Amino acid sequence: MGKAIVALKGVNKWYGNNHVVKDLDLEVAESEFLTLLGPSGCGKTTTLRMIAGFEDASSGRIEVQGGSVEEKEPYQRDVNTVFQSYSLFPHMNVFDNIAYGPRIKKVDKDQIARDVEEMLRLVQMTGYEKRKPDALSGGQKQRIAIARALINHPRVLLLDEPLGALDLKLRKQMQIELKRLQKKLGITFIYVTHDQEEAMSMSDRIAVMKDGVILQIGKPTEIYDRPNCRFVADFIGESNIMSGKVTKVEGDLLTVETPDGQVRAKGSDFVPGEEIDISVRTEYLICRSEPADSFNIKAKIRDFTNMGTVIKTSVITTNGKELRISSFEQDESLLEGQEVYLTWKPEKAVPIHRDKKEAKA
Numbered sequence: 001m002g003k004a005i006v007a008l009k010g011v012n013k014w015y016g017n018n019h020v021v022k023d024l025d026l027e028v029a030e031s032e033f034l035t036l037l038g039p040s041g042c043g044k045t046t047t048l049r050m051i052a053g054f055e056d057a058s059s060g061r062i063e064v065q066g067g068s069v070e071e072k073e074p075y076q077r078d079v080n081t082v083f084q085s086y087s088l089f090p091h092m093n094v095f096d097n098i099a100y101g102p103r104i105k106k107v108d109k110d111q112i113a114r115d116v117e118e119m120l121r122l123v124q125m126t127g128y129e130k131r132k133p134d135a136l137s138g139g140q141k142q143r144i145a146i147a148r149a150l151i152n153h154p155r156v157l158l159l160d161e162p163l164g165a166l167d168l169k170l171r172k173q174m175q176i177e178l179k180r181l182q183k184k185l186g187i188t189f190i191y192v193t194h195d196q197e198e199a200m201s202m203s204d205r206i207a208v209m210k211d212g213v214i215l216q217i218g219k220p221t222e223i224y225d226r227p228n229c230r231f232v233a234d235f236i237g238e239s240n241i242m243s244g245k246v247t248k249v250e251g252d253l254l255t256v257e258t259p260d261g262q263v264r265a266k267g268s269d270f271v272p273g274e275e276i277d278i279s280v281r282t283e284y285l286i287c288r289s290e291p292a293d294s295f296n297i298k299a300k301i302r303d304f305t306n307m308g309t310v311i312k313t314s315v316i317t318t319n320g321k322e323l324r325i326s327s328f329e330q331d332e333s334l335l336e337g338q339e340v341y342l343t344w345k346p347e348k349a350v351p352i353h354r355d356k357k358e359a360k361a
Helices: 045-053 094-104 111-121 139-150 166-185 196-202 221-227 230-233
Strands: 005-015 016-027 033-037 059-064 077-084 156-160 187-193 205-210 211-218 237-251 252-256 261-266 274-279 286-287 296-304 311-317 322-327 338-343 349-355
Touching: 005 045, 016 045, 016 077, 016 187, 016 211, 033 196, 045 059, 045 077, 045 139, 045 156, 045 187, 077 139, 094 111, 094 139, 111 139, 111 274, 139 166, 156 166, 166 196, 187 196, 196 221, 196 286, 205 221, 205 230, 211 230, 230 237, 230 274, 230 349, 237 261, 252 311, 261 296, 261 349, 296 322
Parallel strands: 033 187, 033 205, 077 156, 156 187
Antiparallel strands: 005 016, 005 059, 205 211, 237 252, 237 274, 252 261, 274 349, 286 338, 296 311, 296 338, 311 322
């Protein structure tokens, strides 16, 4: 990671007796696209609002460009925020909405005109200068909100679920455009969302939050391929999570006894007798009509669901646990109600040390 432009050190936030953010340590590098990802109420938006200056930390220190934000007014922090609600001025046209910040700073009139033109070009809204917000679509309003934030040339742009109000197709289009803008401008983006697919497609790094704590932070591929706890494995993508006890360790190959039988996974720092969780992504679970040579879980096919790009197969094990399989094509030899055998390559399974707070099978 490069030089940190934003740093949170031991940050806590209390609302009365509600401890929303807990001893948070986080560094965000210059020009990085970092996403705070987690379910509603996990503390991600509160964290963003503390960086922006809309909320004060109960304790700890927040730094932007090496200086404590507590010593600066929000408008002095070189940070701008884009909200889901757009927050455009309804009585102003597009030009005046974007020009609002520079006018407050008393920037030269001709310079404002040039900057607004450049921002409109960046967000592909040239020609919309005279339109009012009520004449714009949701996606167009969001672009203007982004342009209004960018014209102030912030070092850090904070985005609080800015695409949440858009329909699916437009949201995916805006994801691509936002990432393109961020790369072109080199601005640090700190992005808040509960949409894991959005986070995976846009971010340089993802910080997964739960109950005011960052459980794991890393590149999207790291978070997806090597989740460090049951919650992250379940929240990011689709996983089959099984509980069991390690019965044998041979190098990095683990043999694990589960309620549905003996299985294998690869991992380090595990010991015989340890209770663990095993995460297997749906695309790595193999469903066969005949048993494999290595290990098998017996199950019965419940149903198939065609999702367009993938086929989802649901199976029920002999112990009554539902597991899910994703594949690009349906195996025509497999039928609903058929007894099958499930297996996987041990290196595709992720063994996870049991966290007592998340030990529910």
